Amino acid sequence: MYPSRFRYEAPRTLDEALALLAEHGDEAKILAGGQSLVPMMKLRFAAPGVLVDINGVQGLAYHQEVPGGGLRVGALCRHVDLEHSAILPGAQPTMAAAAPLVADPIVRTRGTLVGSLCHADPQGDWASVMLALDGAVVAASPRGLRTIPVGEFVVGTFQNALEQDEIAVEAVVPAAQGTRSGSYLKLERRVGDFATAGVAVALESDGGRVVRAGIALTGVGPATIAAVDAQQALLGSSLEPDVVERAAELAAAVARPRTDHRGTADYKRHVVATFVRRILTAERAPAGAAA
């Protein structure tokens, strides 16, 4: 397939990249991992006049812990870096569960977490995970940096809250209020397929009680969905079976799936409830007994 004509720019610094954005306005598009943008260009669904490739910009490929249980993920940190991260398994269980489920090994080698957030595909895994974790995106512009909560950053299907002259340079997970637990489950017909449905659960507990709960849903609505009522239902609980059941129902109720070739709306809603139940039931089980 043959994309439309475009100009290719490869800035060496963030300032150069910002200058190119300022110059070309909505003609310009940032290229990081390219795992969504390039296929869309191939199909001519996207036809940016200028492609600003930031892969040559130094200092964006990191992910690092923030004291207190937080995390910073740079714009060029690949999925594969997170999949094989030494930091995630203990500190960020929800992210650790999601990282190996993102797309397929080929996409994970190039694709980035920040790029996935910017793409704002309701079927993207990281938006759910970061929403459940109450994460945020840091955007750079000639005016400086600003931090946008993920809940405000993803504004609709393929729509983010960036201004034309802004570049998302980092995603952040805030410090934890208690002990982190959680997971991510996704149903897909095949590795690399878009999610039929996915559920991210991020819990923080203190003394066996949930002090913060995040539940977010992938692929069951026009955008990533925060299951706010389900989150509320968990607060103060020890994930007793009736609480788990209620959270599962509330999460399914907030899903807005459509019937398509990945499944009927009823089915997807049912999968959401099943996954919430499975994650929470496993979290309640004593360590080592989780399925």
Place this chain on the structure above:
Amino acid sequence: MTATAEPATGSQALDEVKIGGLGSSRPRVEDARFIRGRGNYVEDVTLPGMLHMEILRSPLAHARIKSIDTSAAWAIPGVKLVLTGEMAAQRNLAWMPTLSYDTQAVLATDKVRFQGQEVACVVAEDPYIAKDACDAIVVEYEALPPIVNPEQAVAPGAPLIRDDKAGQADNVAYQWEVGDKDGTDAAFAQADVVSKLRLHYPRSHPSPIENCGAVADFNNATGKLTVYLTSQAPHIVRAAVALIAELPEHLIRIISPDVGGGFGNKVPVYPGYVCAILCSILTAKPVKWIEDNTGNLSSTGFGRDMYLDSEMALTNDGKILAVRYHATTDQGAFYADAQPTKFKIGLVHSSFACYDVPVGHITAQGMYTNKAPGGVAYRCSFRVTEAMFFQERMMQAAADDLGMDQAEFRRRNLVRDDQFPYRTPFGFLTDSGQYLKCLQVGLDAIGYDDFLVEQAEARKQGRLLGIGISTMTEPLGAGNSREYDILGIKMFDSAELRVHPTGKAVLKIGAQTQGQGHETTFAQIVTHELGIPATDIVVEHGDTDHTPFGMGTYASRSTPVAGAATAMVARKIRAKARKLAAHLLEVSEEDVEWELGRFFVRGAESRGVTIQECAMAAYSNMPDGMEPGLENNAYYDPPNLTWPFACYIATVEVDPETGVWDVLRFVGVDDCGVRINPMIVEGQIMGGLTEAYAISNMQFQTYDVDGNLVGANYMDYLLPTAWETPGFELHEVVTPSPHHPIGAKGVGECAAVGGPAAYVNAVMDALRPTGVRNIDMPLLPDRVWHAAHTGQDVSGAPPFRTE
């Protein structure tokens, strides 16, 4: 002992496996270039001055073309030609004949009849410009109601799709029947139990990794047309081009270089090929056309899309008295099946060939719809995939209706070893087999009885385990010329063998590899016949100027037909070599004996000459009066099809909460007669079982109510990866074909044909407590979940419902 092949010393016979003969799992010679990136595909062909062609396709399923404005496309710098159907019509090329005696639009003139249909094409200096220019063509359409299934096609008031055809008053493409209606009706009257089943085999696509493409090079000085083409049957294409383009056949050269997978998709002649040829003639330049993934998936030959409405007459003790069914095929907009002329629904009547069924009756009807044309045999011998899937789903439903164990039910009905040759109720003559033995090998391998115990225990805990069996024989190796022809050309095949003075050889065949490994295995046949080490033989094919006429490679016919021709030509060479040996040994020919690689004097075994010495003598020391050289050819018209047998058994576990099912184990028992290269045979079987898994589990093409294709790209049309694909445990039984020169049978398609029913039967077995009788493929998690929760069957027939 060394592992390397050594030529015969003249004093003893050779070890056949060591020199790469029959039974040798020698590595594929093709792999050396493929894994080094040194293959040569159509996309790799670049000719001086070459231009690039791109096709504009219809966004609508059914619409009248009101106008086409190409002016903006012509205005783009670098554009050399914008071709519409109207212009093609001036050369009588707006329409072309199909392989099923229908016509198909090359470029639409009156209306478009499916989404993705070819409307115009552009030739430009590079493919980007050609694509830009396609986007600049403005087509004004007047939408018409689309038809996406056979039911809509026959509904009162349905729009007439083929209003281009004189005398075509409805949307029926063909009607056909076979068998004994009265006898079948009589048998049903005697039945204790009548088992019924209805289902839809979804539309799938062969999806070769290399799409279709062509480089057409018409030389207006010599009048010669050379076309590099992605074809499984280059010789047939040459004949077709001669007929379609009205060019003299001796001035047409078709070259199929390396072909990246075909699976039946690269048998037909497609509009893109014709356009490339016409554009080369019009521009007097070489024109390259490389189809993209969406073009391939949305416009080229699909497989299946067929409906079954069946009944089986049974006795209470599990004997089949008769079968009857009606099959409806959804042909798409043009009836373009690649199949033998006499058979309108392929070899669907090969179903039940492995069972002792006294009588049967099949009726069939094909419908035009607003969907892509070309019901090709996707890795099967002309709709035998549907035939065997119907058969094995009906067998399981019948066993359930009888309350009989599914293995036992098969055991009571399989044709016994002493019944061959066996005449099937629909007229085929099966050649050989050990069906009950194959079934038993499979049952033993899977641990059938133990599994039933495990299954019962699991059910008590709410776990759903299932086991599915699929047994079948299929007709491979069309044809015999009495019954099988395509466009009137009989389905024989050919081989040409030349042994050089030093005993090295070149074999040229009319078949065309697309990944089957012909260059490896066909050399092994020569090795078996002549004792020339396989490494000393090169196999050539795919260039119509330099290889003998053949019908091509599809329908698992290469080994049964071209492989037989290879054995036969090698025997002709051996016959001449015998005369040379007698001359060299100074004895009469009657006193010369053959063993692998050498002739020797009867009674004096150490006095011998090698085949290589005979070859040298053919050029340097032939007896007086003998024609020099050592080469010959053979055309082989098989006396019958070959009938391999397969038994596939899957065990699965269904997650009742999500409908996701996992394959626990899969056992395959294949009897394809003598195996030339066991490694390649096993690779074929594993590949087929993988495709079967995909079709049963995740893969399908469907259409929504507006005629939009779902599955027109590889994000929606899923190919399984190593991650999902189950492991396969393979076993073999060998019953040599009694009529094939080396006892081989076809095998390339068995697993893709017989595999799907094993998976589906296993899932249905797991769901037996729910009372569900059928879920249409693919058994997507949501379909399984809905069936399990409602106890209702789930149809997958289009239109596909979305919100």
